[in-house]
Amino acid sequence: MGQIKIVHPGLLTTIQDEGRYGYQQFGVPVSGVMDDFSYRVSNILVGNEEKEAVLEVTMMGPTIEFEEEGMISITGGDLSPMINGKSISMWRSIHVKTGDTLSFGAIKSGCRSYISFCGGIKTPIVMGSRSTYMKAKIGGLEGRALKAGDIVPIGEKIKNFSSRILPVKYIPQYEKEIEVRVILGPQEDAFTKEGIHTFLANSYTVTNECDRMGFRLDGEEIKHIDGGDIISDGINFGAIQIPGHGKPIVMMADRQTTGGYTKIANVISVDLYKIAQAKPKDQIRFKKVDIKQAQNLLKETNEKIEQIKEVTISQEIIKINKYIVKINGKSYEVKVEEIKV
């Protein structure tokens, strides 16, 4: 597709891939996408390798002009994507023509959308990754969020690409009240029995302080035995820190590598997307699982991704029908594609 032009950047649009690994021991955060499932699927839908760089869009989407025709897909939270002002479907490949404009409207569900481009985003690789880490100004485009006028290079597109649609059963739903599974530790013994109970029995509210680095939650105070400070140690994706004030902070993609607060539990990998798609005022409940369950769930998700690859690659559109449907006096144009699975 050559390149795309950012007409309007939206609230926070960054280039991300799976993240920057191997440098945490030097204090360099991993960064990368917040919602791994949407990210991987978005690449599969345009025929990319799963780990190509994409755009991560936050709450208010960008306006993008295509300077060459190509294939894109949009997954994750529903921020009302449109091509030339007309709504388009998510979770499928979309053909765009030279001069087409992608824009977004209101948030319908979730918080973060992923835009993938057939051929992938081809900004320079910095320390093994294209992920933008704004604090250290690395990755992405000059280490910053996209701004109006930016030109983003896109790789070589695949020839004779046939469209791909994610079967509905695989599309995640983003709720305002979520249950997130956790494994207790590494510092669960820094809390009173009652403190652990409080954490697992109550619902916590996402506050306005939620970004790529972490989500501060509000709710019932979680009691420590002897304060919330520890000698700093390593922080994993999804670690739930409880500082002295007793309110949880869930550490996300841009988390610092080390920290000095007690960590009561860690969100399991396959549930991280729920937090990535949560907005202020959403409610989170934590449910305890053991490590065996978490590892099995991770394997299941990976198998699901493999299934998605198989199903979408072998899709073939047999028939396309267009209908005009009238609902409450308004008429809608409906396109039905029959696919062979």
Place this chain on the structure above:
Amino acid sequence: MYEQTKFLIAGEKAVVVEFGDEISEKINQKVRSMMIATKERNIDGIIEFIPTYRSLMIQYDPCKIEYETLLDNLKKIEKQLNEIDIPLPKVIEIPTLYGGEYGPDIQNVADHNHLSIEEVINIHSSKEYLIYMLGFTPGFPYLGGMNEKIATPRLKVPRTKITGGSVGIAGSQTGIYPIDSPGGWQLIGRTPLKLYDAYRKDPILLETGNYIKFVPIDEKDYKKVQEKIQNNIYEYKTYPKERNE
């Protein structure tokens, strides 16, 4: 140091090997040894390590190695730690221009401790400081063991921009800012070395478990080293750290 090393769970993709609950060189040496010994085994499925003051986080892919298997492996390595030959840590010399516009707070440090500027420089540059861990910003070293004689509280009003390479004191800690950043440390000098350069082959200069030694230089040397760094021809001066028993 714990009598029995703890193996903690940090989600289904990381374990933490914790050797103690205090800041000590002995414990930190264990962390370093554990990391080197585990790396040598090349265990399939281990993604990366985060060594810190008193523990080592090991991140892994549970689809490649299950928790139980990894734990068995780590416990075996930990038991043999005293028998494994670990290379001596390195000391890296940090040429530092003290005082003047490069270290505008050195007079504060001297006044606070009733010392002369020369005494501050002598005390600060006479020790090998252990790099307990790197964090906070890419390449920022948490150093231990500064002489209490030059301990000075942070500035009351933090600076909005501190130049990368600045050497400072905060309480009884000393450190170097890898990149331009805001901060409240008392600045006593600056090194022309780049602790962090994302576009260099080894982006971060320092390594957890090694030591640094500040070496006072004058402005002429500062400019010389700076030029060599810019042209990529500077040769870092290192020597093995003698074992203190």
